[in-house]
Amino acid sequence: MTTAEAGRLAARDEHPAHQLRRFDDVTAPVLLDVNDLRVRFNGGGRVVRAVNGVSFSVAPGETLAVIGESGSGKTVTSRAVMGLLPPTAQVSGSVRFEGRELVGCSEKELRQVRGRLISMVFQDPARSLNPTMRIGAQIREAVRVHEKITRQQGRDRAIELLRMVRLPSPETRYVEYPHQLSGGMRQRVMIAIALACRPKLLIADEATTALDVTTQAQIMEMLLELQQEMGMALLLISHDMGLAASYTSEVAVMYAGRIVEGAATEELFERVRMPYTKVLLDAIPRIDRPSHSLLPVVPGRPPDLSDLADNCAFNPRCPRVTERCRVERPALEEHEPGHRYACFHPHRAEGE
Amino acid sequence: MTALDEPPPAAPGAPLLEARHVVQEFVVRDHGGVRGGVVQAVSDVSFEVREGETLGIVGETGSGKSTLARSILQSPRPKSGEVRFRGVELTKLRKGELLDARRHVQMVFQDPFGSLDPKWKAARIVEEPLLAYGVGAAERGRRVRELLDLVGLDPSLYADRRPRQLSGGQCQRVAIARALALSPALIICDEAVSSLDVLIQAQILNLFEQLRAELRLAYLFIAHDLALVKQVSDRVAVMYLGRLCEVGPAEEIYRQPLHHYTRGLLDSIPSPDPKVGRRRPSENLGGEPPSPLDPPSGCRFRTRCPRAEERCAAEVPELRTLAPGHEVACHFPLEHAAV
Numbered sequence: 266m267t268t269a270e271a272g273r274l275a276a277r278d279e280h281p282a283h284q285l286r287r288f289d290d291v292t293a294p295v296l297l298d299v300n301d302l303r304v305r306f307n308g309g310g311r312v313v314r315a316v317n318g319v320s321f322s323v324a325p326g327e328t329l330a331v332i333g334e335s336g337s338g339k340t341v342t343s344r345a346v347m348g349l350l351p352p353t354a355q356v357s358g359s360v361r362f363e364g365r366e367l368v369g370c371s372e373k374e375l376r377q378v379r380g381r382l383i384s385m386v387f388q389d390p391a392r393s394l395n396p397t398m399r400i401g402a403q404i405r406e407a408v409r410v411h412e413k414i415t416r417q418q419g420r421d422r423a424i425e426l427l428r429m430v431r432l433p434s435p436e437t438r439y440v441e442y443p444h445q446l447s448g449g450m451r452q453r454v455m456i457a458i459a460l461a462c463r464p465k466l467l468i469a470d471e472a473t474t475a476l477d478v479t480t481q482a483q484i485m486e487m488l489l490e491l492q493q494e495m496g497m498a499l500l501l502i503s504h505d506m507g508l509a510a511s512y513t514s515e516v517a518v519m520y521a522g523r524i525v526e527g528a529a530t531e532e533l534f535e536r537v538r539m540p541y542t543k544v545l546l547d548a549i550p551r552i553d554r555p556s557h558s559l560l561p562v563v564p565g566r567p568p569d570l571s572d573l574a575d576n577c578a579f580n581p582r583c584p585r586v587t588e589r590c591r592v593e594r595p596a597l598e599e600h601e602p603g604h605r606y607a608c609f610h611p612h613r614a615e616g617e
Numbered sequence: 618m619t620a621l622d623e624p625p626p627a628a629p630g631a632p633l634l635e636a637r638h639v640v641q642e643f644v645v646r647d648h649g650g651v652r653g654g655v656v657q658a659v660s661d662v663s664f665e666v667r668e669g670e671t672l673g674i675v676g677e678t679g680s681g682k683s684t685l686a687r688s689i690l691q692s693p694r695p696k697s698g699e700v701r702f703r704g705v706e707l708t709k710l711r712k713g714e715l716l717d718a719r720r721h722v723q724m725v726f727q728d729p730f731g732s733l734d735p736k737w738k739a740a741r742i743v744e745e746p747l748l749a750y751g752v753g754a755a756e757r758g759r760r761v762r763e764l765l766d767l768v769g770l771d772p773s774l775y776a777d778r779r780p781r782q783l784s785g786g787q788c789q790r791v792a793i794a795r796a797l798a799l800s801p802a803l804i805i806c807d808e809a810v811s812s813l814d815v816l817i818q819a820q821i822l823n824l825f826e827q828l829r830a831e832l833r834l835a836y837l838f839i840a841h842d843l844a845l846v847k848q849v850s851d852r853v854a855v856m857y858l859g860r861l862c863e864v865g866p867a868e869e870i871y872r873q874p875l876h877h878y879t880r881g882l883l884d885s886i887p888s889p890d891p892k893v894g895r896r897r898p899s900e901n902l903g904g905e906p907p908s909p910l911d912p913p914s915g916c917r918f919r920t921r922c923p924r925a926e927e928r929c930a931a932e933v934p935e936l937r938t939l940a941p942g943h944e945v946a947c948h949f950p951l952e953h954a955a956v
Contacts, residue, residue, distance in 0.1 A: 334814040334815065334816065335814055433904075447905055448678070449905055450905070477677040477678055477841060478677075478841070478842075478843070478882060478885040478886055479677065479881060479882060479885045479902045480677075480905065481885065481887075482884075482885035482887075482902075483902075483903070485887075504814065504815065505887070506815075506889040507886065507887035507888055507889040508887045510887065510888060510889045510890055510891045511887035511888060511891070512887065530891050531891045531892070534889070534890060534891050534892075535891075535892075544816065545815055545816065546889060548815050548816050548818070548819035549815055549819075549844070549889055550819075550822065550842070550844040550845045550847065550848035551844050551847075551888075551889065552843060552844045552847050552871045552883070552886065554847070554848065555868070556847060556848065556849065556850055556851065556867045556868065557671075557826060557829075557848075557849065557851075558848070559823050559826055560819040560822055560823055560848070561819075562816065562819045562820050562823055563816060564820075566784055566786065566816075566817065
């Protein structure tokens with residue numbers, strides 16, 4: 266490791282967001298508190314249980330990654346926090362933001378929160394921007410919804426925001442349309458819009474998935490810098506374990522609508538307990554693995570969310586399964602300090 | 618000779634596929650059909666794939682890697698250059714002859730749903746290429762069952778399913794079975810596992826690996842994910858804005874890249890190990906690739922390169938061999954320490 270890297274790592278560890286926070290620490294301030302969140306969709310004669318009792322919290326300035334495959338409920342969870350689910354969704358449980366309950370709020374009340382206190386960046390920047398509106402107008406609109414400002418103030422603010430997200434020549438970009446920008450630049454504009462009112466929580470739902478690795482690295486670095494400057498919390502929704510390992514302080518892994526493992530990032534990656542997390546980590550192609558090696562895989566695919574039994578949802582694919590896993594559901598509990606997992610037969614590394 | 622006979626093998630030592638100075642350009646039309654500019658999608662690319670070998674091609678969006686794959690299949694034909702498959706020059710073949718040659722080069726695409734006919738059953742999808750090459754009915758039925766079995770789909774369960782009754786991973790398996798139907802020698806995978814979830818992706822990667830061993834297949838594996846390419850490749854070619862910047866043995870490219878772009882790409886990958894921490898954020902890879910409509914003169918990477926000098930703007934760097942089998946197109950390559 267070079268000295269520059271060592272310095273960077275040390276700086277990262279000193280940042281408060283990267284210090285280990287215990288789940289039962291009641292004195293820690295909580296920004297977002299999600300408790301027993303459940304989301305069901307009725308349709309076509311079946312009930313799809315997308316989220317089944319998810320609980321987590323985010324402290325001010327913290328970075329939490331929610332990791333899962335498609336259909337694990339990570340996106341539905343994030344949309345439920347923002348109140349962005351379609352009317353067919355039945356949401357129960359509680360989502361408290363600074364002590365204020367968001368589940369069951371009226372659309373009018375939610376609009377007070379969205380964009381001003383909690384903002385969101387989506388995966389597809391091309392479809393999230395209005396193709397017929399200039400970049401500047403879209404950013405101005407985001408500010409005007411929450412604050413009374415003149416046109417000139419709006420312009421200054423928008424250009425300042427574009428500069429903040431490191432978009433080259435912001436004055437030129439201000440009058441351009443989304444199609445004139447590359448994917449990475451559009452995502453920067455989306456972030457500028459999301460940060461327009463200096464929210465306390467930013468939800469990034471696969472925000473860098475569609476981007477190239479070099480652009481992804483630039484955007485993530487920028488997001489983390491802005492986060493530290495603004496003291497903003499970040500909820501990173503992703504399927505990418507590498508992203509979670511590199512950029513977050515806390516990780517929650519979801520499977521079939523439940524959190525199955527959660528801990529501080531370093532703790533989780535060092536002491537993986539839940540076999541699902543282990544399998545997920547092992548299946549990622551890594552550059553330090555020799556070519557043509559077979560990846561350890563598990564057979565099958567995630568369960569049908571309209572037909573969930575009261576057992577461990579991972580049991581048909583689990584390498585450590587026993588009879589108990591098929592008839593009983595393990596609760597998500599803090600089995601070790603700061604480390605929650607839902608498993609009867611947790612994985613242990615050799616020598617533990 | 619029936620349609621499924623093995624083709625005559627290439628002369629010993631000759632590469633399976635050889636591309637020389639392939640150029641592909643597209644004219645962009647402005648309003649009213651006025652010639653607006655020329656996208657230089659692939660510029661002077663040369664490489665070869667040997668029998669049973671996997672060559673990985675990595676590059677960012679717009680680097681021309683998919684266009685390169687299509688140029689090899691002559692769909693559309695490249696603007697200039699040579700593409701030889703088992704010594705046969707594909708660019709000069711007439712339509713019927715080309716159809717015959719394409720039998721041995723098959724393709725698997727990124728979107729498993731988009732590349733299968735939604736109204737067709739899996740068995741019919743896999744059968745189509747056999748039908749096109751005049752294989753008899755009994756032989757077809759046997760071969761379809763054999764192929765589905767080979768890609769890990771139980772024929773009795775899946776033969777009669779339509780794509781919407783299959784998951785993404787299963788659809789991709791059907792697409793692979795279709796590609797294998799005519800016993801090709803080379804399969805071109807264009808981001809073939811990129812849209813799949815990690816666990817399904819691992820299953821498909823292992824399937825590719827197993828097929829390689831069983832059928833002695835060669836692959837041209839195109840992807841933007843460096844780790845993915847490392848997993849399957851013997852050799853790797855790195856592409857930037859229509860040109861190859863580095864070609865070499867997979868292990869060596871990742872351990873000791875010679876091109877500044879490759880270094881930058883490797884540094885951008887987030888590691889699934891928090892102890893590694895964030896790599897040096899690739900300051901050397903600030904900005905974004907320039908437009909292929911107006912690529913920089915000389916070295917196309919120079920606008921983002923930390924090492925760029927005047928010479929890079931004036932002179933196009935040619936691929937040159939710096940270590941056995943390891944070529945780089947750079948005037949000022951990274952140090953190659955003897956290992």
